[in-house]
Amino acid sequence: MLTMSFSVRKAVFPAAGLGTRFLPATKAQPKEMLPLVDKPIIQYGVEEALASGVENIIIVTGRGKSAIEDHFDVAFELEAFLSARGKTELLEEIRKVSNLINVSYVRQGEPLGLGHAVLMAEPLVGDESFAVILADDVIDATPPALAQMIKVHEEVDGPVILVERVRPEDISNYGVIAAETIRPGVYKVTDMVEKPPREQAPSDLAIIGRYILTPDIFGALRATREDRSGEIQLTNGLKHLLKDRPVYACEVTGVRHDTGNKLGFLKAVVYFAMQRPDLAGPLREYLKTMT
Numbered sequence: 057m058l059t060m061s062f063s064v065r066k067a068v069f070p071a072a073g074l075g076t077r078f079l080p081a082t083k084a085q086p087k088e089m090l091p092l093v094d095k096p097i098i099q100y101g102v103e104e105a106l107a108s109g110v111e112n113i114i115i116v117t118g119r120g121k122s123a124i125e126d127h128f129d130v131a132f133e134l135e136a137f138l139s140a141r142g143k144t145e146l147l148e149e150i151r152k153v154s155n156l157i158n159v160s161y162v163r164q165g166e167p168l169g170l171g172h173a174v175l176m177a178e179p180l181v182g183d184e185s186f187a188v189i190l191a192d193d194v195i196d197a198t199p200p201a202l203a204q205m206i207k208v209h210e211e212v213d214g215p216v217i218l219v220e221r222v223r224p225e226d227i228s229n230y231g232v233i234a235a236e237t238i239r240p241g242v243y244k245v246t247d248m249v250e251k252p253p254r255e256q257a258p259s260d261l262a263i264i265g266r267y268i269l270t271p272d273i274f275g276a277l278r279a280t281r282e283d284r285s286g287e288i289q290l291t292n293g294l295k296h297l298l299k300d301r302p303v304y305a306c307e308v309t310g311v312r313h314d315t316g317n318k319l320g321f322l323k324a325v326v327y328f329a330m331q332r333p334d335l336a337g338p339l340r341e342y343l344k345t346m347t
């Protein structure tokens with residue numbers, strides 16, 4: 057079901073990171089193009105944006121990311137080949153990718169951090185609220201995760217961060233919010249801490265890869281200092297913004313896979329394969345033999 061909303065029309069996909077956790081696979085291809093079964097990771101995020109009523113996709117790319125542009129472009133030769141061989145289903149599948157989407161690209165010359173990548177999108181975003189989707193986090197949800205956030209954004213009229221409750225042993229891998237509950241699943245953020253030690257985490261609500269931001273984030277990011285590794289972090293930009301305006305969080309209802317790490321990626325492949333009638337049975341049989 058399509059959830060139509062016009063309050064958020066643009067989604068920024070930062071995809072200029074180096075993907076070092078997947079080397080050597082990512083030496084010559086972007087990690088966003090690694091497939092979960094037969095669909096590249098970034099396409100899951102783009103389809104989520106479209107299903108949430110967001111029509112303009114802005115991808116922040118860097119060196120060696122041209123495969124992403126080719127993927128969302130019309131593949132004339134491939135289409136002619138499939139058409140000549142009567143492979144109509146596949147033809148529809150690849151046309152769907154290029155037909156539906158209005159994609160723009162902006163370059164981040166150097167990977168200077170997620171906050172810096174978002175800043176690169178400013179000329180294309182302009183003066184309106186927009187979404188940021190980290191394609192690594194693939195979320196299977198109904199309604200889509202972004203649609204859940206847009207609903208909250210319309211209610212609170214401010215920036216919304218997506219959060220998920222995580223186990224205490226995992227919390228130090230995430231940005232974590234301190235928050236007051238507005239109602240179940242919706243929070244007013246009072247602070248954010250990047251990767252706190254387990255015993256210092258202010259809550260079990262971890263920031264995951266979706267944000268709805270207001271255009272004042274750009275000023276906040278410009279005013280944000282580089283961290284020790286020389287990067288401008290989005291969380292630090294949001295902390296800056298928090299001094300001037302309320303920021304909210306929304307707890308996702310759905311299944312999230314962090315495909316940015318190897319185990320998370322493998323779990324996601326199995327999860328999506330299990331949803332496919334042609335693969336679920338044989339894969340289950342195979343996995344049983346793996347003990």
Ligand code: UTP
Nearest residue numbers: 070071072073074075076077167168169170173
């Ligand atoms: P990550 O740190 O998870 O991604 O950044 P990475 O750097 O690509 O991967 P590893 O850690 O080396 O394996 C989160 C998101 O922010 C983007 C990444 O592409 C990813 O989608 N990003 C990060 C940028 O676009 N630019 C940056 O400078 C940093």
